[in-house]
Structure formats: C-alpha cells, structure tokens
Amino acid sequence: MHKQYRIRNAGHTKINRKRRDFCGLLWILPSFLGVLVFYLLPYADVVRRSFSGAVDNSFAGIENYRTVLGNTAFLLAVKNTLRFTVFCIPALVFTALLCAVILYRSRYGAVIKSAFLMPMALPAVSVALMWRLLFHPQGIVNGWLAGFHINGSDWMNSGSAFGILVGSYIWKNLGYDIVLWMAGLSGISEHIYEAARVDGAGEWQCFWYITLPGLKTSFYTITVLSFLNSFKVFREAYLVAGDYPHESIYMMQHLFNNWFRSFSFDKMAAAAVLESLVLLALILFLERAANRDNVG
C-alpha cells in the first residue's frame, strides 16, 4: 500500500517524502540520543579500556584478555554458567512444551496458565524469604525428608545449591515459555490436523509430523529468550547466598560484582567484551539457523 502511494505521487511528493523521512528521524531521536549516551558511547569506552592498562591507561594489547582467561574465578563462573545452561534450558524448554501441548487443547488451559505465570510477578526478595525457610538445615524440606526417615542436608552450602538454582529458574520461567509455545501452537492451522486425521493419523503421529515441525521457529526464539532469562537467576542466588555462595552456583554476575567492588575495571572490561561477543555470536547463529529452516 505504501509503495503504491509512492508511485502514484512520485512526481510532486519527493520533497514531501524527504520531509517525512526526516520526521521519522525526529521520532526516534530522543530515544536514540539516550541510548547513545547511556549505552553505546560508554560501551565504546569499555572496549577501549579492555585494551588499556589498569593504572596508567596506556595501551596494553591483549594483556587484560590474557589475565581474564587465566583467572580461576572467571573460569569457575564460565564453567558454572555453561553447566547451568546445559541443564536448565533443555529441561525448561521441554517441560514447557509438554505443558503447552496439554493445556492448548484443554478448556481449563487459561486458568492453569495463569498459575504458571504467577512466579513471574513475584519479586525475588519474596522468593528468597521462601527459599531460606525451605532449604535451611532445619527447614521445611529437611522436615519432610525426616518424615520419611531420610537425613537431609545443608542445601545451600553443598552441591545441591546448583540443583535448587535450576529448579527455581524453571519454576520462574515455566509460564513464560508456556505462553510462547502456545503462541507457536496457535500458528499451526487446524486444517492440517483435520486433513491428517481424515487420512487416519493418530494423536502421536499428528504431534510428531505436524506439531513438532510447525514449532521449529518458535523453538529457536524460545531457546534464545530462555537463555537470556537464565542470567536473571543470579537475583535469587544472590539474595539467598550473598556475594560468595557455594562454588557450584558462583555465576558470572557474582564475578562481575566482586571485580566491581575491587575496582578491577580492566578485567571487567575485557570480560564484558568477551561475553558480549560470545552472546552476539550465539544470537546471530540461532537467528541464522531459524531463518535457514524457515526457507528450506
């Protein structure tokens, strides 16, 4: 429609169009200036710092990067973040898919979906209070276990802290992912199912040959969003366990906080640049993969 209009009026509206483009720039100008001042320029400064020495600001080449990559805390945080990602993303994405498929066909789907979304609204401080009562050595969970004559453990100060973090991540994000999956499901035309059923396809076949292929694009975006949300588990971890939690849940954000407090800006800069490059590559890779599948 837009194009048509342009062709029709091509003669006398060239100036008009220029003016309109200019208008478009004006609309985004306030926002863009803010983004420039608060995000882009300082980020450029961070990139510069990542190549400078901590004290004298002289050019240091890749020295900072080398320090960071050899830093044990950094490696621990990377390892934990990777481990966390590998465990929790598949678990979350598939649990959510299962729930979404069941809820999508059901009359009560909307109500139950609301229940799953509730944790999104709950501030982390409230969750943290709950956690401390649940996983205290004399807390609720150990109380239950004692009921079955099983000896509990000090959950937050042992390796199980990691499992708790995975659990709370899934707990918090399940509703979010269910909504996304259900949106994907509603994009698959009902006619395809009907046609397949007429041809004698069973429930399972419908799911395997229609539903799953139809959800491919959703799968990519849901994975990206789940991954990015996974950085927010730091909130609960921090509130329950503080700056130096059990080493199994020492995440990137803990490391950045500790470096920040000791003014190790050179290391922070290098680590931030590294992390943004990795994330950027990952996002673009998934985006590519999604597009390729869409076309092919």
Added chain:
Amino acid sequence: MIRGVKISKIILWSLLGLLALLALYPVFFLIMGSLMGNDELAEYLGAVIVQKEGFVDVPLLPVYPTLKHFVEIFLDSPEFFVMFWNSIQITFGVLAGQLVVATMAAWGLAKYDFPGKRGCLLIYMILMLLPFQVLMLSEYLVLDKLNLTDSLWGIILPGVFSAFPVFIMYRFFREIPDSLIESARLDGAREWQLFWYIALPLGSSGVIASMVLEFLEYWSLIEQPMTFLKDKSLFPLSVFLPDITSIGRSGMAFAASVVTFIPALLVFLGGQDYLEQGIMAGAVKE
C-alpha cells in the same frame, strides 16, 4: 488401549496440577505467614528463627489471624516506608519516561523510512538481549561521569532509554494498517496527529503490554540499585531482605514481603492478557 490413554491422561493432568500448585504455593505461604501472630510463628518456624530443636513446620492457615505485622511495618518502621517510596519513584519514573521516549521511537521505527533504520533496529535488538552484567561497567562509567551514582536518577535514566519497550511497542505499531495512515495524511493530518490519534489509540494494547512487563521488571530490580547505590536510604523494596532470625521480626519479614509483592500481583492480575501479548511480541521474529 482407550483405558491406557485415559490413565496416562489422568497422570499427566495430576502432574500438571501439582506443578501449578507449586507455582502458587509461595504466594499462599507468604500471605499466611504474614497473618500469623508471633506465638504461632514461633511454634511453626522456631527451628529456623531461634534454633529450636526439630524442623520448620508448614503453616497452612493461621489459627488466630492478625494484621498486627502490617500495622507494625507501616506505623513503626519509617525505613520501610522510605524504601516503598523509593520503589514507587524508580518504577513510575522509568515507566513515565518510557511512555514518552519509547513510544515515540517505536512509532518512528514502525512506520517511517529513514537511512540507517535497519541498523538502528539491530542495535535496539542487541541491547534488549544483553544481560546487565555485560553493560554494568559501561553504565557505571557514564553514571560516574554525569555524577549520577548514588542517586535515584542513576537508576531511572538508563531505564527510560532501555531498548525493550521500544521493541515491544514497535511490534504492535507495525500491525496498524498503512492505508489508514495514508488516508489520514491525505485528509491533511499532521505527523504528530497521526501519532496522537492513530498510533496511541490503535497501539494501546502494545503500550500497556510493555508497561506491564516493565513494571514487573523494575518493581523487582536488584542488580542496578545494588551496584550503583551506596546510600542505604535510597534502596528500593526489591533489595530489602528482611531479617527472620528473631521472633519479633519474622512476622514483619513476612508482612514486608507481602507488601512487596502485592503491587506486582495486582498488576499481574489486572494485566495478564497484556502480559501474555507482550511476551509473545518479544518473540515474534522480523
């Protein structure tokens, strides 16, 4: 065969129901805890609070419900009031700013062509996806330079210019048919009138969706205030972890926690449809 399907269905549904209950449980638990008197709390939670023998018991319903703790935090603890007010200032400051800046930007990106538009969109998308830790140092550097550390403005301003609401509203504004805008132009509407009389009313669900999502985000903001604020009197509720290790204070801890999540809960309940639309808008691909 039919029987097997039925049984597996029942199992699936009960698992689902259990998960849903698990999602709701903390809300229930915290509300119940906040309504209990000190004696009751001591009895149930004594194991954690005063190192009593045994384990924490699960409080189901308070036997003698009381609103005492709510009265206490609102009347007897001025510091709680200050934090509540800080939370309000941060959240509504950010939302008000976004309402102006982000809606305009989203409208410009959705319905105008100008050089560099694609690059602009890409920048916004990447910014939206980067976690706080990556931008933490750059944010600090700029706040330090502008003398905004240790001030609520240092939290509010970067929030106003966050890319997320621009992106969400952009999705909704794009749905508005071009023909409508063109015919309004032919009728002599000015550009700002298009924004005021077409974009805002027709894209209102997008604006609300992004406000709901951003409210939930900024109401429970943790990383930014903890990094940039040193003065404890500027802390919002979202970083206030109440002390539960004494009987007198544990009831207040529950009540504080309930007061913290009630605004978020109300926004969630009132705006759930918008919330879902917003979640979906964040995922739709170009």
